[in-house]
Amino acid sequence: MTMKAWIRSPFSLALVAMLGVLGACTKKAGVDATTIRMRLPTDPPSLDWTLATDNVSKEVLQNIQDGLIEHDVDMKVRPSLAASWTISPDGKTYTFKLRKGVKWTDGQELVAQHFVDSWERLLAPATASEYSYFLFDVVNAEGYQKGEIKDFGQVGIKATDAETLVVTLKVPAAYWIHIPGFWVTYPIRKDVIAQHGDKWTQPANMQTLGAYRLKAWEHDSKLVLEKNPTYFEAEAIAGAPQNVEFRVVKEESTAVTLFEGGQLDIVRDLPPSQVPTLANMPEFISTPYLRSYYVGFHVKNGQVADRRVREALALAIDRNEVAKVLPKMVTPESSWVPPGMIAYNSERGIKHDPVKAKAIWDSIAKKPATIDYWFDTRERNKLVAENLQNQWKRTLGVDVKIQNQEWKVYLKFLEKSPPAVFRMGWGADYPDPDNFLNLFTCQSGNNHTGFCNATYDGLLKTASGSQNEAERIKAYDQAQKILLEDEIAIVPLFVEANLHLVARRVEGFRPNNMGDFYFRNLRLK
Amino acid sequence: MIRLFKSLLSGLLTLLAVSFLTFVLMKLVPGGPFDGDKALPPEIIAQLEAKFRLNLPWYEQYFGYIQNLVLNGDFGPSIKQIGRSVGEIIAQSLPVSLELGFYAITLSVLVGVTLGVTAAIHRGRWPDFTAMIVAISGISLPSFLVAALAILVFARYLGILPAALWDGPEHRIMPAIVLGLRPAAILARLTRSSVLEVLHLDYVRTARSKGLPPRTVLYVHVLRNAFIPVLTVLGPMTATVLTGSFIIEYVFSIPGLANHFIQGVTNRDYPLIMGVTLLYATFLVAANMTVDLLYGVIDPRMKETVKA
Secondary structure, eight states: OOHHHHHHSHHHHHHHHHHHHHHHHOOOOOOOTTEEEEEESSOOSOOOTTTOOSHHHHHHHHHHOOOSEEEOTTSOEEESSEEEEEEOTTSOEEEEEEOTTOBOTTSOBOOHHHHHHHHHHHHOTTTOOTTGGGGTTBTTHHHHHTTSOOOGGGSSEEEEETTEEEEEBSSOOGGGGGGGGSGGGSOOOHHHHHHHGGGTTSTTTOOOOSSEEEEEEETTTEEEEEEOTTOTTTTTTTTSOSEEEEEEOOOHHHHHHHHHTTSOSEEESOOGGGHHHHTTSTTEEEEEEEEEEEEEEOTTSTTTOSHHHHHHHHHTOOHHHHHHTSTTTEEEOOOSSOTTSTTOOTTOSOOOOHHHHHHHHHHOSSOOSEEEEEEESOHHHHHHHHHHHHHHHHHHOOEEEEEEEOHHHHHHHHHHSOOSEEEEEEEOSSSSHHHHHGGGSTTOTTOOSOOOOHHHHHHHHHHHHOOOHHHHHHHHHHHHHIIIIISOOEEEEEEEEEEEEEOTTEEOOOOOTTSOOOGGGOEEO | OHHHHHHHHHHHHHHHHHHHHHHHHHHHSSOOTTOOSSOOOHHHHHHHHHHTTTTSOHHHHHHHHHHHHHHHOOOOBOSSSTTOBHHHHHHHHHHHHHHHHHHHHHHHHHHHHHHHHHHHHTTTSHHHHHHHHHHHHHHHSOHHHHHHHHIIIIIIISOOSOSSOSSSTHHHHHHHHHHHHHHHHHHHHHHHHHHHHHHTSHHHHHHHHTTOOHHHIIIIIIHHHHHHHHHHHHHHHHHHHHTOOHHHHHHTTOOOSHHHHHHHHHHTOHHHHHHHHHHHHHHHHHHHHHHHHHHHHHOHHHHHHHHO
16 A cells, blocks of 8 residues: 555544544643532442441531531531530430521521431331441430331430430440431431432432532532532631532542642542552642551461460561551551540550560460461452561461452451451541440451450440540550450551542641541632 | 344343343352441341342342333332432433443444455555554553553643543543444454455456456445454444443543443442343344344345245
8 A cells, every 4th residue: 555545545534533533622621719629439329318328428428418516627526516515424315405597508497306307217217227226325226226116206316495406325325425426317307308209319409508518410420519508607618619529530540640630639549559659749648547457366266266376476467567568558556446546555456576476386286287368359458468478477487378359258258257367447437446446346247256255345335334534545445455465356457547639729628537528628729 | 024023032032031140140149238347237237138129039039120120111229329220320321331332333443444454455565564463452452551551641641631531522532542442453353354355255356357446346345245244243342332341431430331330249239230231231132133134234145045
């Protein structure tokens, strides 16, 4: 084919046409000074806060709706829709006085009954809300949820007048003040749900009362919020961005590219392989996160049933070395209660001591020939598993067989036939040690270790029932000692950091230790 | 007519078999929609299962699903995308995948056939080598790599195309090209070998010896016959491309259907898995049926075979 013939061929024509389209479509997007743009890793699975169970939905919900309380940047409880509250001396009755003049987006005034309606819906068996158990400390709440009690009047949730909500607990629970900050407890408009059914969360139907309101929602693509003119502190947030645009960008690297191209202002969950490079950018912000990662032992599994085996394995772990495989992403930690919570004790847990580890290992007559270590399929878990395998081989000479499974298969596996050693993590629902230590009680569905200790369970009960912080700290510390040092059911490895890229035009970005932040506190330069 | 009827019937049976197999397989996979990092009390799991009829025996679940689908055209509610029905999810995401797929398949037919024909008529010379290098690269390079490279070059370095999202016409270009690359490469190779085969047949020699201009021989006589194997591949290929590619949708953040397929499986969102799989199977069956019918149009011998 001569060049001339080639030029006349259909192929070259197609190429020219394509390049023409390319050129014609090239344009630069301008940056809107009133809109802040943030990445969401998925479409929010639900904006019905009674049913939502995930952090993506939470990201949206906590900006359009409020609860009785919220946590500030230092994780202190501060009033939100509740102006004030009192706790009875026995620690069982919470009386909330609502803030006056709070209006829903349709102008209707907030009353205490809206909370009662919400909590009744949350607990109704027909709703089948996954997180209904968050209210199980309330008198008769569990019975009502399980259908044993039919009359909601018997549940310890009452609106004594338009501004007063009284909650009565079965037993005193010191952590309970954190619960009304959780999104499932936000007030609800029964009339709106009755009118629109499961379509009530669509922009045209939804009634909320937060700083922003839902303006548009194109599933799997974008979700737009605009400032709520009826918000009770509208004047105080006058300087906040007028609109919030969430873009659904599933792939982490794509999100980073969009950020670098100026199309996103806030990106969370950065691709682990890029973190070391991204960490050098001025836009990189790492904040502490109440999320811990641990190695669990199934204490009844033949391979690790001998406490000395668990102790040797725990002593052989150099957490600093583990942390090196996830640079900038984690901080080594031997305490199960993470830093930032009461009862955190950096001295708790078994520390690295290879000599002692080897001595104990050698003293065991019946050593396991190999040890099985399981994890759920994810790059970071693989890196950690390989590092541990290496460390255990080096220090103890033991062969560790590492195996992985897809997340849900893994969860089923842990439940049905737990392996000798496995990895797991936990993120705080509320910033209290109870939320972390409760995982390993005999009754806990999250306890895959086979560890069941009456003293441990008793200590947790004592701690949650006490209003005295010093007493609580002491009980939790003792519980940690049993879990981590006496029984060695788990070996905490590290706490994770919350990693973000935040554009320089954004001011005031300071998420708290649970990753919460509010767009109303941000300003655009 | 009988042929069409037979073809429809076998299509329906295929769909039924697909639905049954999908149902059985997804139920066999360990883990359910309500397993998560926070274990739920068993009573709440029981309520959720009752809400989505997962507490019924498997055959009741299956036949209930089929009945609801056939009688009401209802794919059921999504378990994990609360408040959305599978029908709504499909209605919102399928048009996106169809649009992208249409661009990609059009592009791949144009480019693939042109490359294939060019290579065949210049066999053993540089246009052939060039076209086949392009084609082999298109087949060998995984699309996630091509997508990442395309983003790097056109969005990051050159800045002439957006890196991702699905907002304006400019957002269609890169994903359409990347998605169309592999089918284009397959078509190019197939067209080339097919044209080469036909070029040596007697009737082509006859046409040439009659003194017909080379262009007429190529476009009228050769291509028509050479297109039959291409058409066979084009059917299922179109179905695959139109229903979306997970990788492309994932990398370019496109709100298409393929994402839901993967998300459905990851979340064990049973109705979503069923709905998307059945839809995909329907596309495939329909594409194959269309190809069957088109054979008759392109190649009269096929019609005669059936008549005989």
